[in-house]
Amino acid sequence: MISRTYDLPGGVDLRIATLKDAEALAEAVRENREHLSPWEPRWPENYFTAEGQAARLRDRLVQYEEGRVVPWLMVREERVVGAVTLSGIVRGPFCSAYLGYWTAADQLGRGLASAAVRHVCEVAGTELGLHRIEATTVLHNVRSQRVLEKCGFEAIGSAPRYLHVDGEWRDHRIFQRVLHDEPPVM
Template sequence: MELSLPREHGPISIRLIKSRDSRVLQQALLDNRGWLEQWEATSPDGVVSLDMRLGIRRLLQQYRDGLGVPLVMEYDGEVAGQLNVWGIARGSLASATIGYWVSESFAGLGITPTAVALATDLCFTELRLHRMEICIRPENAASLRVVEKLGFRYEGLRRRYIHIDGDWRDHYAFALTREDVPYGVLERWVSGQAPRDAANIPLADRNAAAPES
């Protein structure tokens, strides 16, 4: 895949991850353990070592195989976090899922919603995907605000969906299709046209996925 990267909006940009990003990303993950640990994917088979160089090699291989697009989020040229497009399916499904993390020091600057919008537009226009999904733990209020801002549509509760922070966790699923945003996710958001209630979660699902104590 040859994609038009980087993409940017103001001081915020996304670009393809590089092998030389391993040191700064690994340090960011270590520095933000308390901030990120409760949202990190884990393995039911036991502890997995944090080797960012190996992780980047695997992500870039998935990119070469057409299965994902591993991106770095930057603010004024400084690495702020990661955004991964993963699980790319072609053919009749033509879909993918987005996951991301941002360093605590960059929180509140609009980086994540902007990067998600840029990445979704990239997938719709250049990868010609039809549907993009984001799955979020009920406890993750910051990520829920991202899909609310961008007008992602709530599509249901996935019980014990992903192994996170040592156990199988419920997730809310949100999605957009290409028809939802004919002029792009970013344009719809910055022009104030994103629907404000698309990401609303029914009370029954909120109760069924009550945050764990």
């Protein structure tokens, strides 16, 4: 379990989400709905409510307890300004996870995403013992691709019609970062 809070630029904390964050998270996704829509699925309306976010957080926190997901939030003065999630965590000989993240529109260009991704990679390698992290972006999300490259990810290929994003099956670039080459704990 990850228990620490990490300091990011501009007085932003990176910490594990809790159920108490549902209202602030709902407010953040409502405020950033248009900004995030080109990069995300078309969510049902309840996704943008405190109840919808509470249900999503409950599910994520169960998975967190099981060691399958780590849901971080970027928070400044109780306002959610972004999120980073490691999901699909697999142990054994694979020791890998998927990375997803977003930053509020009014926080772009401040280095928050890069700082958060760097911290998550450090924790994933040292505390979680993961060997590798994978991330994908839609082809035209150059800003996110730059974040990944700055954080040591390398492009390893593309996947046609990979995810249903903004109403269509979208091609994605696939990135990975190998964190270490230590043998897995079996």
